[in-house]
Amino acid sequence: MTATSHQQSVSGSSADSFDIVVIGAGYAGLYALHYYRKLGYRVRLYDKAGGVGGTWYWNRYPGARVDIESMEYSYSFSEDIQQNWQWSERYASQPELMRYLNWVADRLELRPDIQLNSEMKTARYDEAADRWHLGLSTGESVATRFLVLATGILSAAKDPQFKNRERFKGAVYFTSSWPHDPVSFKGKRVAVIGTGSSGIQSIPEIAKEAAHLTVFQRSANFAVPSCNRPMEPEFERWVKDNYLEIRERELRTHVGCAIVGNEIRANPTKATFEVSEEERLEAFERCWNAANFSYYTVFTDILTDKRANDALGDFIRDRIRAQVKDPKVAELLTPHDHPVLTRRLCAENGYYLTYNRDNVLLVDISKSGIDEFTEKGLKAGGKEYEFDIIVCATGFDAMTGSIMRMDIHGRGGRQMSREWAEKGARTRAGMMSEGYPNLFMLNGPTSPAAFFQPVLLGEWQTRWFGRLMRRMDQRGFTAVEPTVEAENEWIQHNIEVADHTLFPLAKSWYMGDNVPGKPRVILSYLGGFSLYRSTLEASEDNKYTGFKLERAKLSQAAE
Numbered sequence: 001m002t003a004t005s006h007q008q009s010v011s012g013s014s015a016d017s018f019d020i021v022v023i024g025a026g027y028a029g030l031y032a033l034h035y036y037r038k039l040g041y042r043v044r045l046y047d048k049a050g051g052v053g054g055t056w057y058w059n060r061y062p063g064a065r066v067d068i069e070s071m072e073y074s075y076s077f078s079e080d081i082q083q084n085w086q087w088s089e090r091y092a093s094q095p096e097l098m099r100y101l102n103w104v105a106d107r108l109e110l111r112p113d114i115q116l117n118s119e120m121k122t123a124r125y126d127e128a129a130d131r132w133h134l135g136l137s138t139g140e141s142v143a144t145r146f147l148v149l150a151t152g153i154l155s156a157a158k159d160p161q162f163k164n165r166e167r168f169k170g171a172v173y174f175t176s177s178w179p180h181d182p183v184s185f186k187g188k189r190v191a192v193i194g195t196g197s198s199g200i201q202s203i204p205e206i207a208k209e210a211a212h213l214t215v216f217q218r219s220a221n222f223a224v225p226s227c228n229r230p231m232e233p234e235f236e237r238w239v240k241d242n243y244l245e246i247r248e249r250e251l252r253t254h255v256g257c258a259i260v261g262n263e264i265r266a267n268p269t270k271a272t273f274e275v276s277e278e279e280r281l282e283a284f285e286r287c288w289n290a291a292n293f294s295y296y297t298v299f300t301d302i303l304t305d306k307r308a309n310d311a312l313g314d315f316i317r318d319r320i321r322a323q324v325k326d327p328k329v330a331e332l333l334t335p336h337d338h339p340v341l342t343r344r345l346c347a348e349n350g351y352y353l354t355y356n357r358d359n360v361l362l363v364d365i366s367k368s369g370i371d372e373f374t375e376k377g378l379k380a381g382g383k384e385y386e387f388d389i390i391v392c393a394t395g396f397d398a399m400t401g402s403i404m405r406m407d408i409h410g411r412g413g414r415q416m417s418r419e420w421a422e423k424g425a426r427t428r429a430g431m432m433s434e435g436y437p438n439l440f441m442l443n444g445p446t447s448p449a450a451f452f453q454p455v456l457l458g459e460w461q462t463r464w465f466g467r468l469m470r471r472m473d474q475r476g477f478t479a480v481e482p483t484v485e486a487e488n489e490w491i492q493h494n495i496e497v498a499d500h501t502l503f504p505l506a507k508s509w510y511m512g513d514n515v516p517g518k519p520r521v522i523l524s525y526l527g528g529f530s531l532y533r534s535t536l537e538a539s540e541d542n543k544y545t546g547f548k549l550e551r552a553k554l555s556q557a558a559e
C-alpha cells in the first residue's frame, strides 16, 4: 500500500491531515504504521533520524548488541517475517538489528509513509475539532486525529553537565548518538565515563584498539555473560517450527522471554530457599550459561525477598571476583550498594577480563565524580588525566525524557512536560494521559516496558489502540482519554506493586534517580504483563471503564 492509496481514508479527512500520526521509526512505530494502514487509516510516520531503527539507529557504538535472544527480540505478528528472516547470532549486534528493521520496512512497503529528518517539536490539541496540530522541525504543520508516540524508553540522552565541557580540545562522543563514520581509537588515549550497559559493552572493544583506556566508574553494576554465539541452524529450525507456542508462552511470562538456553521455560514455581543449596546453585549456573533475562525469573522471590536476592547477588559477585586478577580492582568492580536486578542487569562480553589488560586503568569516582573537563582531558578527585578522546556512556532520561522533550499541550493549554516535571509521569497504564485526548503512547512510562520484551508489548498495545479507534469510529466517538480517577488508581497501584519489591532500594533509572530533580517514582509497571493485559482487556470488554469517550462538539450542538 502506498500513501496515495490512503486518500480515501476511514475518516474521510483531507489530504493535508492524517487519521493517525506516529512519531518514531523504531520497532513499535514501524509496526504501528503497518497495522493502522492495514485497518484503512491514513497514517504518517515521522522520525528525527535519517533512517529507520529507533534506538538502534543512534546507539551504534562499538559492541552494541541486544541482550534478548534475537529470535525473541523480533516481530511476532507476521509468520512471513518470522520465517524468512535469518539471524546470524543468538544476540544480534546493532548492525544486524538495523539490517532487520530496514528489511522489514522494505518488505512491508512502509517507506512511502515515513518522513525522516523530521522531529515533532510541538503538539497542540484543538478541543473544538478533536484534532492534534503538530509542528515539525522542518517547519511543516500537520493535523491528525490520533497521535501515537513511539518515541522509545531509552532515547533521550541525559546531559551529564560536565563542568567546562567546551574546554576539552580532543573529541567527545556519546554512546547514545554515535557517529555514522567509523571512529578510530588506534594509538589514542581514551576515557570512558559510565559503566552501565553501554559502557560495559563498549569498553572491551575500545580497549582492544586504543593505546590506553581509562574507565571512570561512579558505581559498579552487575554484569553477566552475554552468551552470544553464532546462530545454530538446529536451534533456529526448532524456534521457527515452534514459534506459535513460544510466542504464546512469552506473553504469559513475567519478562516476555520464553527461551532459556535451548528450552522453553514457564514462570518459576519455587522460592529460592524451597530448594536445596545444590539445586539453587544449579539454577543460577543455568542462568549464567543462558541469558540475561533468565535471572529475573529464576525463583519466585528473587525480586521481593532480600535474602533470596542476596543469594543470587553473592553468586554473581563471586564470578566477578574470579575474573579480575588484581583484587583491589576486582573489589571496585563488585557491586554492594544495590540488590541485584534492581538496576538493569548488564550483558558483558569480556568486560571484566578487560581490566586484566596492561593498557586499561579503572578510576573510582564514587566519592568525587568528575571535577571538570580541561583542555587536555579531565580532572577527577583533584587529579588531571590527559586524553585524545572522551566517550560518555552516561545514560538516558529514561521512560519520560523523549515525551517531555516535546512541547505537548492538551486540553485548556495544559502542558505535559510541566505537569510531569512536577508530579512525575501521569498515565493510565502507560497508554494515555488525562487531559491529552487521542494521544496514545507505545511502551510509555508506567507500562511494563522496561520489564517486558518491548517488541511484544508494542505490538500488543498497537492492536489495543487499533480496536479502540475502530470502536470509536463505529459508535461516533471522536475523543478518548482516561478519567482522573483511573489515572490516580493506576499510579497508586504501580507504587504499591513496586513497594512489594526490592526496586525502591536501589538508585536507578527505573526510579528516575539518574536525572537530577526528576521525581522519584517507579517508571515501569512491575506487576507482570498478564495482570497488565487482563486489566486493559477487562476495561475494553466493559465499554472502556476508566476512559472517557466523547462525541464531536459540532454533532452534539446539532442534536
Ligand code: NAP
Pocket: 065, 066, 067, 068, 154, 160, 161, 193, 194, 195, 196, 197, 198, 199, 201, 218, 219, 344, 347, 369, 370, 393, 394, 395, 396, 509, 514
Ligand atoms: P546507564 O545504565 O544509566 O549508565 C550510565 C552510567 O554513566 C552509569 O555508570 C552512571 O553512573 C554514569 N554516569 C552518569 N552520569 C554521570 C556523571 N555525571 N559522572 C560520572 N558518571 C556518570 O546508561 P546506559 O549504559 O546507556 O544504559 C541505559 C539502559 O539502556 C540500560 O540499563 C539498558 O536497559 C539499555 N541498554 C541495553 C543494552 C543491551 O545490552 N541491549 C545496551 C545498552 C543500553 P551511576 O550509576 O553512578 O549513576
